[in-house]
Every structure is written in structure tokens, then in C-alpha cells.
Amino acid sequence: MSASFSSAIQAAKDAAGEQHYPQGCLYVVATPIGNLADITLRALHVLGLVDCIACEDTRHTQQMLRAYGIDKAGAALLAVHQHNETEAAQTVIARLREGQRVAYVSDAGTPGVSDPGARLVAQVRAQGLRAIPLPGASSVVTAISVAGLVAAGEGHGGFVFRGFLSSKATERANEVVAIAAQPDAVVLLEAPHRLEALAKALAPLGARKVTVGRELTKQFEEVATVDASEFSAWLAADANRLRGEFALVIHPAAAAASTADDRVLSLLLEQLPLKSAVKLAADITGEPRNALYERALLLKQGSTSED
Template structure:
């Protein structure tokens, strides 16, 4: 069993503005024996800004499985450690869950030190329903896989939250407009908490046009939020269109629409004009 003081602290770090590193987070980072970091160079710069000098252990997607055992061994030996990612809350579209799972399985105390999270920050200023939301992280890079994922989400009634990169933001918005309908309300938050922060809202069609018209709106890091399917009828149509798209690959349009309508409960004419 670990010594009573042995704790793995999961520490949120700023997503842009360094002033968002809380006093408690600074205190914890100063108190631990070492800090597990996604990118030791990036975290080293953050720690240097706050005058925190602690050993860093590289823990990222490519080595987490192997490193988790070593880190847990240190925790079981009585050392308290911290886990951070490059920005925001660890495990939220970032490495860390394998380590946390291993630590908990070994009986180690795991304690959160809350702070910034781009998904929550974006949702808080989007002006979209936030009582229910679905976090999808990054969409697939390949167009076909991305479009298939979006089609599966078209009937989701909760607000959808995505992360996206600068070189795919326009393509993703275009695919969302096709999958969800060009009039679906949405918001794009860019460079949150940083100097060039912008939050745009409107229909997916309007947002796509705004991003395509301004090079600056295709730079930085993005959170894209899309309002969910509004009611049962809209959700049925979205599901019907998803089914129709798949069935149409193997069946004539009229047959595909008939089956999709029967399975989804959507009106056949909303899926196929014939």
C-alpha cells in the first residue's frame, strides 16, 4: 500500500493565459517529487515562468503504457507526483487515463486540481444550450471517416463540442453543414484566453463563410460547438438521412429511402425527393 502522503495530482494548466494557473496548482506543483508532462520542454517553460524547479518525467501517447508502471512504483514508494498536459485539463483529449487507471488499481490516491479546459471555456461563451453536451474531441483527419462520424452524430440532441486544428477548420465546418444542415446554430471559439481570442456564432453556413473569408479565422486552436437536433422530428430526420446515406451505397435511391424511413420514423420525402 502507498504511504499516506503518496498522491497523484492531476493538475490543469493554462490554455493560453498564464495567469489562469491557480495558486493551488502552483502550490501542488512545488510540493511534489516530480511532474509527469506531455512535453517536458513546454512544461519546463511554464514552470520556469512561475519559478518552479522540479524534475520532469515525459509521459505521452507513445510511452504512457510503459511509463505508467514506473510512475505507479514511485507512488507506491511514497512519492507524490503531478500529471500535467501541454494545456488544459489532462485526459480531456490528452494523455493520462492509462496512468490514472493504473494508479487507482494500485490503491494510490488520485486527486484533481481543477483549472482551465478549452471545451468548457468554449461552451461557457457559445450561447448554445449547455444543460446537455457531448464532447467529441478531434474528428478523424481523413475526410471519409470524418463525414461518417458526423453522420452518426446528426441525431444527437445535446450540444456537440469538437476540437479542431487550423488546417482542417474550414473542411470540418463544411462537412458539419452537410451532416447537420447548413442552418444548424453553432459557434467557433478560437485562441481562447489568448491575445487574438475570437468567438463567432451563427448558422454553420454563416460560420463557414466567415472562416473562409478571413485568413486570421483559420489560425490557432479551435473549439467548435454545434447545437443538437432540436426536437424528436428533427432527430428522426437526421437519423433517417444517416441511414439513407449508408443504404444508398447498396440500394436504389427509392428503396434506400423507404427502408431508412421505416427504420428511423422520418418522412420518406425528407430523405429522398422521388
């Protein structure tokens, strides 16, 4: 066990040990996406308490458990991954019917969110058995939390999780078309060897912002926001930017000004300087000032050409 986690095990016992942990239940446990300190006290306690840990990769999970000082024999670990999830679920269900407590962990983050676990939970619940969530780290919400969507005046903060886009160019291009029509932010995940292809596929989104979260919570964490059209150039500027794991947030497209907004802008531009007209129009309509400014420039250009 790492000495830095010795006190955490005792804290987990003190904080969570008196709570009720029913038998015959599946405990869906979120684990860190990189930084081992991002484990919850309740997760530490439950991982030590359960009779069996179903996991995406037994070797990876065993290494994590040892880092925390949790001693589980190899027989207490059951491989449940994307290739055997449906079949292995029956073994988990059998253990639950025997009254065992079973935890499920993926390699990183919250199970069932792009990682295996969703089918397992569905089958457990279909049998009338209970699945108990232990919340924690998730690359999806971690990336959203630092994208600054609402602060930038981009939508209401809602988002759609798409995960990994297709590895096939034509299908990926069609998926990007769907993203372009999506009014909310879109969260993607991507592996380093496919990132350049993804950047090229997103280029048609033009000035739409992309927040790139690389190696989130890890030593070389990097978060940057670039235009979709500049994403490829940003990657090419530093070879290190193609290393690690990635979560990306495609920001909402800037809202187009409505006909009513154009009418307000036109009337104000007849009486006021451009900046003053835009400021007042933003106060009246509630639309983002940057979008109104661009629209005002077009309106002025149009009126000039007509003259």
C-alpha cells in the same frame, strides 16, 4: 520568473500551504489553455511541492514552471505522452509506491480530456493508489460557457464531448451523421490545418448553429456563432480565422413541433393573427417561439394550397 507572478507564489503558499497533501498520490493538475494567469493557487503550490512532475512535453512544462518561478531540476520531470503513456505509467507507479508525490500535467488544460492522462490515472487507480484532481482550465467547458445554449432556448444545456473527428473523409462524414442525430450540443476540437475540411464536413447540418472558439483566453481570442452551412464562408472571410487552436460547439438541432403542437397552432391560427397565435402557442406548449413560428408558416401555406 515573471515579476507578475511573484506575489502569486506567496499567495499560493498562504492559501494552500496549510492543506494536507498525502504522499504516494498522483496529483492531476489542470494548467492554463493559453493565458498563464489562469493557474490556480493550489496548482502553483502543488507543482512546487511534488517530488516529480510527469508531463506531456518536458520542455514546454519547464518553460511554464520557470514563468511561475518554480524551480525543478530536469531530473524531476518525466515524459508521459500519448506514445509512451502505458509504459511510463509503470515508472510513475513505482515512484508512488516509494511514497513520492507525483503531479501530472498535459501541455494545456485538464489532463485526460482529449490530452494524455486518462490511461495513467486508470493504471494508478488499478493498483489501489490514489489520484487527486486539481481542477482548472479546460477548453471544453470554456467554449460551452460562452455558447449560450440555454439562453437561446436550445435544449437543457447538456452536451457531448467528441474531441477530434477522424482525419479520413469517409469516417468524418459518418461522424457528422451521428452528430446530426445527437439531441444535445456536441463539443469538438480541431487543429488549424484541418479546420477547412471540418467546416465542409459540417455544412450538411444546415441551419444548425456552430459556436467557434478560437485562441480561447489568448490575446487574439475570437468567439463567433454561425450556421453550419455558412461556416466555410465565415472562415474564408478572414485569413486569420485559420490560425490558432479551436474548440467548437455544435448547438442542438431546433426541436421539431409535435403533432399536438400542430393541433394547437391550427386551432389558434383559425382565430388569431399569426404572431398572436405563435405567442399563445409558445405559452401553452413551452416550445421555442422561433420553431413554432416556422411551423405556423408551413401550416398556413398548407391550408392556402388546399384552398
